[in-house]
Amino acid sequence: MMDGMVWSLAAAMFTTGMLGGLSHCVGMCGPFVLAQAGALSAVPGPALARARGSMLLPYHLGRITTYAALGGLVAAGSGMVTRAAGVAWVLAAILALAALLFLRQGLVGLFPRLASGTGGGWAEGVGRALTRPLRPLFARPGGINGYLLGLALGLLPCGLVYAGLASAMGTGDPLSGMVMMAAFGAGTVPALMAVGLLGGAAANRWRGVAAKLTPLLMLVNAVLVARMAWHMV
Numbered sequence: 001m002m003d004g005m006v007w008s009l010a011a012a013m014f015t016t017g018m019l020g021g022l023s024h025c026v027g028m029c030g031p032f033v034l035a036q037a038g039a040l041s042a043v044p045g046p047a048l049a050r051a052r053g054s055m056l057l058p059y060h061l062g063r064i065t066t067y068a069a070l071g072g073l074v075a076a077g078s079g080m081v082t083r084a085a086g087v088a089w090v091l092a093a094i095l096a097l098a099a100l101l102f103l104r105q106g107l108v109g110l111f112p113r114l115a116s117g118t119g120g121g122w123a124e125g126v127g128r129a130l131t132r133p134l135r136p137l138f139a140r141p142g143g144i145n146g147y148l149l150g151l152a153l154g155l156l157p158c159g160l161v162y163a164g165l166a167s168a169m170g171t172g173d174p175l176s177g178m179v180m181m182a183a184f185g186a187g188t189v190p191a192l193m194a195v196g197l198l199g200g201a202a203a204n205r206w207r208g209v210a211a212k213l214t215p216l217l218m219l220v221n222a223v224l225v226a227r228m229a230w231h232m233v
Contacts, residue, residue: 062150
């Protein structure tokens with residue numbers, strides 16, 4: 001597939017990852033980053049090497065790998081269903097769902113009261129269950145351990161990821177799905193890298209600005225995805 005519309009959406013997903021990284025990921029994933037950076041800072045060695053380790057490049061690469069793999073899988077699955085059914089409206093319907101998910105994210109960001117009654121207790125429970133077996137990796141998070149942490153923590157429940165996956169699914173093309181979700185994952189790296197290098201307090205300084213811009217970007221994404229769905233009908 002990989003047409004101009006997909007590239008436009010991939011660019012929007014990258015920007016979503018950047019702003020979402022500041023407004024959302026710093027709070028949700030920041031503690032995992034700080035835990036790894038703290039463990040690496042305690043390892044004896046030159047200060048420059050410890051700072052380089054705090055960038056957590058293997059961890060971020062692992063997260064991007066998971067996001068890209070999930071994007072490719074869901075896009076491949078939807079493509080198979082569409083080809084078997086012989087109807088393009090299946091992909092259009094999936095994209096319409098993705099547009100609604102982005103719309104919801106945007107509206108909740110603009111009007112937080114809309115989120116009342118939609119507690120994330122189940123997501124916190126999944127997160128605890130997923131991270132509990134990973135404690136040995138957190139103790140020594142460098143190299144391959146960091147990559148494995150990224151692979152695993154890329155599966156944490158996240159509304160932004162769900163909306164991105166729905167968009168990737170709507171393309172029906174594995175390569176397009178992988179590119180879109182890899183772009184999203186790459187967009188989240190700068191904010192989380194800042195957490196690892198500078199600490200949560202420094203990154204939190206920008207959360208207020210990002211919190212105001214992110215809902216508007218969610219609405220733009222909703223329009224882009226809805227437009228793609230319209231062209232498939």
